[in-house]
Amino acid sequence: NAGVTQTPKFRILKIGQSMTLQCAQDMNHNYMYWYRQDPGMGLKLIYYSVGAGITDKGEVPNGYNVSRSTTEDFPLRLELAAPSQTSVYFCASSLDTEAFFGQGTRLTVV
Amino acid sequence: RKEVEQDPGPFNVPEGATVAFNCTYSNSASQSFFWYRQDCRKEPKLLMSVYSSGNEDGRFTAQLNRASQYISLLIRDSKLSDSATYLCVVNLLGNTGKLIFGQGTTLQVKP
Numbered sequence: 540n541a542g543v544t545q546t547p548k549f550r551i552l553k554i555g556q557s558m559t560l561q562c563a564q565d566m567n568h569n570y571m572y573w574y575r576q577d578p579g580m581g582l583k584l585i586y587y588s589v590g591a592g593i594t595d596k597g598e599v600p601n602g603y604n605v606s607r608s609t610t611e612d613f614p615l616r617l618e619l620a621a622p623s624q625t626s627v628y629f630c631a632s633s634l635d636t637e638a639f640f641g642q643g644t645r646l647t648v649v
Numbered sequence: 650r651k652e653v654e655q656d657p658g659p660f661n662v663p664e665g666a667t668v669a670f671n672c673t674y675s676n677s678a679s680q681s682f683f684w685y686r687q688d689c690r691k692e693p694k695l696l697m698s699v700y701s702s703g704n705e706d707g708r709f710t711a712q713l714n715r716a717s718q719y720i721s722l723l724i725r726d727s728k729l730s731d732s733a734t735y736l737c738v739v740n741l742l743g744n745t746g747k748l749i750f751g752q753g754t755t756l757q758v759k760p
Contacts (some may be wrong), residue, residue: 546672551738570748572748575752579657580752580753581655581736581751581752581753582736582750584695584747584748584749584750587747587748595747596745598652598749608684610695627690631748633748634742636681636683636698637683637695637698638693638738638748640690640692640693640694642691642692643691643692646758
């Protein structure tokens, strides 16, 4: 099993550009999550999903969108990148207790 | 009020010391509790789950106080390799499935 795979690992975006952060898991987990982590801070929940076709907002959803068309994939979309979205983004999945994380995507918006 | 609160530290302790971290949560409906460890620039990884009766894993002891809505982590005989950020995590299971992280507490163990 690959676990949770995130792509890309690094990205630099210009203000106003859009991009999709990819996340895939091969553990057949129902729950999937997107977090962002700013320097020296904890993880803030952006969006989460309890199963295919179901998504819900977390603590900081503004500026982001998600979809969950399959159990495996949970992409995160940034439509109009802003400098405030410079952060490390982590995707995670869980069955019911322990969450498994991808290695993160380091995004810089300039 | 934040859903999960931790003292960010840092906690600077000598090798062999005992150190304790606390975490408070605001939602009394929270069902599951965890401590995760995060090394610098890495993804968080599960350290241990926290059970109502308290649980121990080697040098690590976790406790839950539902009445006061706090969780604790005790590390005995600290090692240099324990230096990391420790994240308190609360899960609202069932229909919500929200997994909320605290800010994290940074531990630096010095020789």
